[in-house]
Amino acid sequence: MTLERLVQTDLGIGIGLRTSHYPHILEHWPELDWFEILSENFMCTGGRPMSVLDQVAERYPVVMHGVSLNIGSVDPLDRDYLVQLRALRERCGARIVSDHVCWTGVDGTNLHDLMPLPYTQEALALLAARIGQVQDTLEAPLVLENPSTYVEFTHSAMTEWEFLAAMTRESGCGLLLDINNVFVSCTNHGWDPHAYLAGIPWDRVVYFHLAGHTRFETHLLDTHSAPVCDEVWELYAEAHQRSGGRSTLLEWDADIPSFAEVRAEAWKAKAWRGDRDRGQPQGEPLRA
């Protein structure tokens, strides 16, 4: 599957596959366009999670979303991790493999957080080279997400959206545009979210993320613990217009309500994107 095909494939509206929803899903096989899984939750485990994933993958399109690729680190890429990632993709027939524009550890220590990169030529060159290695291993395009950030580096030489555009251009990777992260980072750093969206390379955007956040006195925190706020929905509508429509995923990872409530929140996206009748999801699994 080429990046162009990924961009053109609108899977519809999905939600993250979460443990607390397993009983409901396995009993009802509810109506939903697709599921996104957290890749690491299904690596190094062979128990019930894999059994559930096998059953889900038989019935719904699945997208893999990781948090530990460590693509922006100066450490060498973890070959074992890449092999496991590829094996998982083959097992569940994932349509897309995504992670984040960030680093998660250095010198062998994993911080288990999406650490921010300075937007410099040095970081860009490192990312482009490593994305190439990952795509060679996966034999598929890698899709990377803009993270929420809480610091801005003084020596950054370009804006975040300029950096993302350059990254996709130089590496050939796709972009997962998290609309909530756009809003959180723009608020935290005083950026203009409309300028951000205007600078996005839309022909590289494969899918959207939506989520809720928590407002603190000094900053917004990307907690995935609340409904999507109105400002984010409005940015989503703008992104939908600019892109012409992309697969959309709602994330809810803390204080998770019932499956029905999460799905209802996700389905609000239908109204914001004009409720087009798309029929069946298109495209083929990314099987090697």
Next chain:
Amino acid sequence: MPEPSLAALQRWMSLVVRHPEDPNAASHTEAARALIERGQVLNGDVVRPSPQQQPLQRLGVYHGGYLARLIEVLEHDYSALRYALGDDAWRALATDYVLRHPSQHPNLNGFGHRLPAFVASQDLPDGAFLAELARLQWAVTEAFDAPEFEPLDVQSLATLSEGQWADLVLHTNPSLRLLAFDYPTNGFLQAFFDGEQPKPPKPHTIFVSVYRKEGRVWRTKLPEPAFRILAALHSGEPFGKALDAGGEHEEDITTWFQEWSADGVFRAQ
């Protein structure tokens, strides 16, 4: 002032985020200053201040998240241990563990694997019991995450002769954990899961098997002879020799074997 290289910036942030106190204290340390001078940070030459936060305060968002995230992982795996210790002692223990054993794996499933030994190394009231409780809870986590397996179809053994039985080597399923305890740890854990408020028990030797069956993890208390036989089978001893490990209880072996087979304790070869 030269801008930091990407490598220096990442190593410095890693130190700052993992420091036991806060980013301000971290920025004073020799290791951090060797990478980025504190003055650079305070001047905003590394992290730009926001209208609401100075650079070190902004880094505090990542610092707070690191500890909270890893302690949350431990609390998921060791809920009963947390209860038995009490919130303050648990918080202190978990914080110390996170700082001494930074995660080195992309997957957090195994992050708590050193906690039983860590608990055993601490000078805690009821420390021996608490270390056993940690071992039992970790065995449950391991059983949950163990590789998939096909249970043995015992009908396939129906035609074996007595001699073939004696030489038979059975393979236990990869989730099986066998634990001998000096305290009734399994009863304590069950009481906790049942919503009771159990107290640390008095010593009493018990033997427990932990295994996964059809996606659920089970804990079963075993008589000592059954434990010895199953442990021998688990270590790869042939059936005849494993029976010797149980002493004079051969009359019970049929019952035990039927129970183990029904529970999928053995896997297909």
